Amino acid sequence: MKRVVKKLVQASFLQGKIDKDRVLRIGNSLNRGQLKQYLFELKKKEKEQILYVDIPFNHHELYQKELEKIFPGKRIIFRRDQNLLLGIRIVDNDNIYEISMNKVLTDLVDYIKEYD
């Protein structure tokens, strides 16, 4: 059943984006349990195709182009997060690339806490 659901998820995408009609058509033909699994896999697949970029200020088009070169085939979503203070955080599915003032300070605090 898992394999079938994964195939259905693959079929739900059109040119790299979720196709609403296809999702509705597939969703209507599944039972409750299967639908739950289908939605879970769909969200997972979508997450794999999105790149979240957190920066503490408004983004510039230049970043978009550079990131598209490094992460081809991904849809880039910029988010403003002033907690970073300075720097950037890129979330690529379950990998996080972060160079920020916030992380340096947090790591510093953790490092001192370990000291006995």
Add this chain to the structure above:
Amino acid sequence: MIESEEIIKQLEKRLATFSQDQKVQNVGFVQKNSDGVVVATGLSKVVMGEIVYFKQQETGLVFNLDEDSVSIILLGNGGKIKEGDKITRSEKLLTINASEDMLGRVINPLGLPLDGKPKPKKGKDMPLEKIAPGVVAREPVDTPLKTGIKAVDSMIPIGRGQRELIIGDRALGKTALVIDTIINQRISFSSKKPAKKDKKRVICIYVAIGQKQSSVARLIGKLQEEQAMTYTIIVSANSSDSAALQFLAPFAGIAIAEYFLEKGEDVLIVYDDLTKHAWAYRQLSLVLKRPAGREAYPGDIFYLHSRLLERAVKLNKKAGGGSITALPIIETQAGDISAYIPTNVISITDGQIYLQSDLFNIGVRPAINVGLSVSRVGGAAQTPAVKSVAGKLRLELAQYRELAAFAQFGSELDPATLSQLERGKRITEILKQQQYEPLSEALQILSIWAVTNGYLDDIPVSEIQQFEKEFHEYITTHNKNVLEELSQGSRPAEQTLKQMQKTMTDFKKGFSK
């Protein structure tokens, strides 16, 4: 009171060593949290047995790597972990920080103190899971570990580096046996002179798995009373702790033991008990939906105990010369030693001490069934002194058991048979011992020598215990050099034997009156 300047100096010293690796963080997200297990998505780079951190200062241990998810067993409460929470990798396997400061302490399997005192000083991080030393690093077991219990030291001797299983039903004295063994190691700490091999100090580790907290508290109280806590570490995962902690407890214990082993020390580790350890592992495996086998245990239940017990070792001099002796305890139901877990552990260990309820009920305590108990190391773990007197003991007891079956028919018996029966009764009586009264090797030798050479044949069975006690006091005050000679470990010389005979004769005159 540390001055502020001192604090600033320490901070500056710490900060000077700070460096940051710009590593990619591989994270996961909680999908499900139930029964002490978290199922997470993501964590595509995590390894088996790795520690992971949750947002709420909780830690977990990766236990299952599935195609689309990772199963993590929680090492804490986990009540505040909710769906969607972020999980980060530590890139470290589970370790416990071991140090000399742990002696006399009560800790949990994660190394946190349970005795209300500050955390033990930092030592070395020891991995909980480790491959046992290979064949080349080992040497044969040839040094006795003295339990102080006559029946064990004479007929089922335990050597340093051996695994001896203690098996029996509930409340038959399994824990009492190990407590006496731990208390008896006090002698090895009392001498300040460099000790011979068999008198080298033995550090004790008691691992309580799934026990009642009251039982553990009582045990600690007793060890403190007998001044045995100074060289003992208690690792406790009580029945109210999670299955994960109960599963990890023996591994934490052996990791601490290996810390001392690396320093060339001799260590005694007690697992009380592995039945509850198997139950905890079964619970985890069932929650993780691993296939259930016989009695619902997972397929690798044998491997669980074999890899734990294989870490008990006697290292050769080149590898450090230390040893770890393991005394695992298994609780049977209705005396059934042919059940799954007992047979597993019997086949792993180097012998077993079988406690029987019938013997316990008729007053034979420790209730050791000598016929079913065995030590596969045997005489190699006995000093020549003990070997010289204990050699006939097992045989005489076996003959007595055979004859006792006939005697109950009430038929007339010849004098030789009668005397053998009487001798057997006296041997059984002399092997009885009070709890918390381990005997030194010299006194054990005297007792066994007395009974096997017929000196107790004319003493009524009901007075044997009293006779033995008074004889020990007598020889300690009147002929202490005999005890010193016997405690050397060598076969008693003719002169010593004559002194023992004379002392016995003199004492018996006074005892009869």
